[in-house]
Amino acid sequence: MKMQPEALLKQEYKIRGGDFVNAGESSCRIRNTLREIGIDSDIIRRIAIAAYEAEMNVVMYAHHGTMQVDVYPDKILLIVDDRGPGIENIQKAMQPGFSTATEEMREMGFGAGMGLPNIKKNADDFKIASHVGKGTKLEIIILLDEKNG
């Protein structure tokens, strides 16, 4: 079995469902941290967009959740794990334009059904698992190349 090298950096943030006032703060903190350790700006942009969309999903739909970022020498792993209603039909939820957002969310400029497709587009590897009535877990991997070494 291939040994997983130890993470160079680990951070975890708590996200509160319905907290629209602070929504996005954790993603901005992650972005700032990655900037401080000198990660390539295009990689940071992709991580930040994926993190922000995932964070907004927790704020909009779940009760609470955590967002964890692990930086490895060759990749960045982002895990977003929430307790909430879960997703009934993942295939449908992955379709651009499909959304169960409320009017309030749409008024804020979200809920256009682009969140999960946007996350997938920015990830090198994307896994989603959900249990109805329990919650949803996303695993997002973005690979680092030599220029980020």
Place this chain on the structure above:
Amino acid sequence: MTLTQIQKLLQAALISEQGASDIDIKFAKASDLMSDVLAFSQPFSDRNTLLITGLTNKQVVRTCEIAGVGAIIFVRGKKPTTETIELAQECNIALLATSLKMFEACGILYVNGIKCASPSKEAKDENAT
């Protein structure tokens, strides 16, 4: 294009000037959908993009911070809340406001040389021919 030039072209008021002085806008995107702003964000983000929008809540500023947008102009006479302005200052994102409609603001900037931040393939082909 400097923000002062944009301000004149769009008869706009400068709502928050934090981050405004060193900016050179080359691209713009216009949307009221924040996911669109994220989906079409540039592979490079050096604050040379302007967002034209009618949404004024805090999330607009957050979205721009994530997408690397340098300045926001609110159209249709919309005014941002104090919270939005405070966050913009913190994030170094300049804010303008105009009573022009989104279509008008886009048209004026377009004829004055501002390019689309995420041109469609069709538009790229058109420019190439």
